[in-house]
Amino acid sequence: MLLGGVVFLLMMVFGLIMRVAQGDLISLDPEMFYLLLTAHGAGMVGSAALSGAAILWFFSARHLNLRSSIYIAFLGLFLAGVVLILGSIFIGGYGGAWTFLFPLPAMSGGLWEAWAGVMFCVGYLLIGVGFLLYYLELGLKIASRYNGLLGGLGWRYLFANNSTDVPPPTIVAASSVLVFNTIGIVFGAAVLAASIVNLLLPSFEVDPLLAKNAIYFFGHVFINATIYMAVTAVYEILPDYTGRPWKSTKLFIGAWAAVVIFVQAVYFHHLLQDVNMPAWTMAVGQVVSYASGVPLIGVTVFSLAVYIKGSGLKWDLPISLLTLGVVGWGLGSIPAMVDGMVSVNKLMHNTQWVPxxxxxxxxxxxxxxxxxxxxxxxxxxxxxxxxxxxxLVFRAYVFGGAGFVLVFLWSGASSIPRRWAVHYEQWQLQSQLASGFALIVVLATLVLVVRYVAGLARRSQ
Known part of the structure; x- marks a missing residue:
């Protein structure tokens, strides 16, 4: 969690620098902008994955006999991957964004050499191998404890009404995440391996549309998995405050079963602008984009409200941040569903609406x-x-964060493009406002990280 917190803070600083540069408040070489953009994207996704994995492992260990040696191996592979990724960016000059969209790693316009692209892709592969090892341990222990993975998913209880050994919510979440994220990582590893071969042997051909499908399937599933891992903290911690256990009801298990399907099928909304995609994929992308909000908003957010209402819980910083996390997650899905409409996507997808x-x-x-x-x-x-x-810290984080994302949405609605290093004068007001909100978030995050370090020091005494 300390590593994740420090990287969160550093990546926020990178984001602040980029927004300040777009607002023409500082001068930043566009080449450096895209290095920071690549590091920011990869670092934020990575630190979200690292913190989510730490949370899921911590609470899964309450129910399973997990081996700490596996987690240490996962962490070692993760950090080795991070070193390679940072080296590819700040030594090799790789600035192709965290999505490594084929064939961009091999088409640098002379800004980086092939070895930098290879290093970036290998770094991702190491992180992927670490996660596969992590999920293998979870899967083996869940299958052993709950009579197979279907038992861990709760599907036996859902369809056979076998209530003798219903898995707790954390195990349902862990089982679901390991299913869909393992599939996503395998797709990502396949296209990463193909990209590496193409970088080393340019005569090796890769279908760009197939590669894009695999990349966005992996990317969408992976980043969503980080949130689905982290939400187990709500399932485990909230009952300590309310005195009400978070139960694995049929509705809960059914919602997670839907998540397993939706989180994979919804990736088509990333490809709505690819006119050579089959028409049915666009229909699926739009329909599933809306349907995927039902388990989240209709079950998790609603359940949280029900658990809190009338519980008499006393609000402290942990429960305030956890509640904010669920609410922010739910609110964040709404602009995604709007962007999932084909007619809106044509205008909005390459604007700042998406970030x-x-x-x-x-x-x-x-x-x-x-x-x-x-x-x-x-x-x-x-x-x-x-x-x-x-x-003060909580209010600053909420105020700064809400203002920051609202400016992004306002900018997207105004057709300001994303991923542009230099903004026209007409766009700079939004960038300047966003910079102010970002600074507030950075300062609030700094306090959170410092207080966590102080708390660790206090506990070690």
Whole structure:
């Protein structure tokens, strides 16, 4: 969690620098902008994955006998991958964005050499192997404890009404995530391997549309998995505050069964602008984009409201951040569903509307959950309310984060494109406003990280 928190903070600083440059408040070489953009994307996705994996492992270990050696191996592979990725960017000059969209790694316009693209892809592969090892351990222990993976998913209870050994919510979530994210990682590994061969042997041909499908399938599934891993903190921690257990009801298990399907099928909405895609994929992308919001908004967000209502819980920093995470996640899905409409997507997908939606469900969603979990780990159990500093930090994070993402959405609605290093004068006001909100978030995050470090030091005494 400490590694994740520090990387979150550093990547936020990179994001702030980019927004300040777009606002023409500082001068930044466009080449450096795209290096920062690549590092920001890869770093934020990576730190979200690392923090989500830490949360899921921590709470799964309450129900399973997990081997810490596997987690250490996962962490080692993850960090080795990070070193290669950073080296490819800041030594090799790779600036092809975190999505490594084929054939961009091999078409640098002279800005980086093939070895930098290879290093970037190999770094991703190491992280992927680490996660496959992580999920293999989870899968083996879940299958052993709950009589197979179907038992861990809760599907036996769902369809056979076998209530003798219903898995707890954390195990249902863990089983679901390991199913869809393992599939996503395998697709990502396949296209990464093909890209590496193409970089080393340019005569090796890869179908660009097939590669794009595999990349966006992997990317969409992977980034969503980070949130679905982190939400287990809500399932496990909230009952400590409300005195009400979060139960694996048939509705809950059914919602997670839908997630397993939707989180894979919905990736088509990333390809709505590819006119040579079959028409049925566009229909699926639009329909599933809307349907995928039902399990999230209709079950998780609603359930959270029900659990909190009338519970008399005392709000402290951990529960405030965890609640914000669920609410931010739910709100962030709404602009995504809007962008999932074919008619809207044609106008909005390559604008700042898209970073507006995913910053909402990451900055105000997964990241908030991660910091809520971190604050819970080092909390002073004698303190059951928000202190003045807690209240200030929380409000600053919410205010800065909400303002930041709203400016993104406003910019997207105004047709300001994303991924442009230099903005016209007419676009700079939004960038300047976003920079102010981003600075507030960075300062609030700095306090959260420092307080976590202080909490770790206090607990080690």
């Amino acid at each position: 507006g939606h995913f910053h909402t469900y990451l900055l105000l969603g997964e990241v908030a959950m991660a910091f809520g979990f971190a604050a819970w780990l080092v909390r002073d159990k004698a303190v059951t309310t928000l202190s003045s500093l807690d209240r």
